[in-house]
Amino acid sequence: MxxxxxxxxxxxxxxxxxxxxxxxxxxxxxxxxxxxxxxxxxxxxxxxxxxxxxxxxxxxxxxxxxxxxxxxxxxxxxxxxxxxxxxxxxxxxxxxxxxxxxxxxxxxxxxxxxxxxxxxxxxxxxxxxxxxxxxxxxxxxxxxxxxxxxxxxxxxxxxxxxxxxxxxxxxxxxxxxxxxxxxxxxxxxxxxxSVVPLQREGGQAQFIPPSTRSIDRNLQILINWVMNNLNQPLTVKSLADQSHSSQRTLHRRFVEQLGESPSQWLIRIRVQRAQELLESSKLSVEQIVSEVGLGSAANFRLHFQRIVGVSPRQHRQSFGYPDSS
CATH class of the missing domain: 3.40.50.880 (Class I glutamine amidotransferase (GATase) domain)
Structure with missing residues (x-):
């Protein structure tokens, strides 16, 4: 054959x-x-x-x-x-x-x-x-x-x-x-x-207890709101206020359903969005920092290197447009 x-x-x-x-x-x-x-x-x-x-x-x-x-x-x-x-x-x-x-x-x-x-x-x-x-x-x-x-x-x-x-x-x-x-x-x-969420990074933990695999509707609404407001100065407090819950309750829900704290999740989502912009746009690093809400360029590079394993410039050279910054 x-x-x-x-x-x-x-x-x-x-x-x-x-x-x-x-x-x-x-x-x-x-x-x-x-x-x-x-x-x-x-x-x-x-x-x-x-x-x-x-x-x-x-x-x-x-x-x-x-x-x-x-x-x-x-x-x-x-x-x-x-x-x-x-x-x-x-x-x-x-x-x-x-x-x-x-x-x-x-x-x-x-x-x-x-x-x-x-x-x-x-x-x-x-x-x-x-x-x-x-x-x-x-x-x-x-x-x-x-x-x-x-x-x-x-x-x-x-x-x-x-x-x-x-x-x-x-x-x-x-x-x-x-x-x-x-x-x-x-x-x-x-x-x-495929109706799946944003790509998870390879280093993310693979095991979440079976009883907490699903994301409840209220948390999904909050996640959708965050994705539409990444350029804002979001904090754990602002997320808790948006979901009408205490910071402690929000922390518990994130750990149970997403396997990480709200602050960890927020940084990772911002870095993921930055990855997409580096790959699909000609925005400068400074413009991307503003779009994803990671503060200063230095802070952005620090978190990006820690999570992705390479610098923003190296990532863009590998996957997207040449860095214009």
Missing amino acids: KSNHLQAPGHHRIACLVLPGVISFDLATACETFRYATRPSGQPYYQVTVCAEQQELDLGMFSIHIKHDLTSLEDADTIIVPGTSFSPLSLSSTVLAALRKAARRGARIASICTGAFVLAEAGLLDGLRATTHWQAAAEFAKRYPSIQIDPRVLFVDNGQILTSAGAAAGLDLCLHMIRSDFGAAVAAQVARL
């Missing part, structure tokens, strides 16, 4: 590698997220192919038919490895060899959830930092002591090799890759179509 790639110019080729026991949510996340990335003309930025060593796979509740074989990995720009539910880990030597070959030629390879085990088995994570679902982190650390596993974060970007935590963190990783490939505006479009 030969892969039938469409040789459309300008398409970034993505191959989703399906293994026995694939987690269907992880696979669908990758397929649908990249499919939503389209040009104003409606043409897709990505050509997404699903491939496997076996053409037919039984997933328990349903079976799937895979149209393409492992030859799809040979010319893929990016390979996505969704998580799998099987244990103990038993991988085909053919699959591992194909992943190693793709890595040697420079393909970007990313895993979702327990897909990190596959990358580790292929030797692609040796000496690197990685993440996986928090429930699997202890087993991962035991199996692969040469890999620095971090169960606290949503995803880890090592450049060519990327890993993400479980479930929704795979969506965060996909949005991160879209933004890296085609900029913040395209990633924001995909986020809107």
Whole structure:
């Protein structure tokens, strides 16, 4: 069975590698997220192919038919490895060899959830930092002591090799890759179509107690209000006043539902908005500081460096317009 790639110019080729026991949510996340990335003309930025060593796979509740074989990995720009539910880990030597070959030629390879085990088995994570679902982190650390596993974060970007935590963190990783490939505006479009909030940073904690995962309506109203007023000198007190609650109550609600304090969340949201402006506008740093309400340029650079890991100028050089400031 030969892969039938469409040789459309300008398409970034993505191959989703399906293994026995694939987690269907992880696979669908990758397929649908990249499919939503389209040009104003409606043409897709990505050509997404699903491939496997076996053409037919039984997933328990349903079976799937895979149209393409492992030859799809040979010319893929990016390979996505969704998580799998099987244990103990038993991988085909053919699959591992194909992943190693793709890595040697420079393909970007990313895993979702327990897909990190596959990358580790292929030797692609040796000496690197990685993440996986928090429930699997202890087993991962035991199996692969040469890999620095971090169960606290949503995803880890090592450049060519990327890993993400479980479930929704795979969506965060996909949005991160879209933004890296085609900029913040395209990633924001995909986020809107996916009906998800602003992209979460990779370093954000992945675990929130199950009983507090949802955001209540009143807090969502407050969040929407903040997003429309970021250029104002907002404080925890002003947020509490807006939500008609005490600062103590507001702090508790933020920690329970968002996993961080109101002040931490506010700074992070302002930095995220600054990232978007650096990527999609020609505004100077001083103008962006005014737009996002981070006070002085020095204060802005301090928070940006701490959260993003690079300076605003470096971020713009990598993802957006040349810095005019």
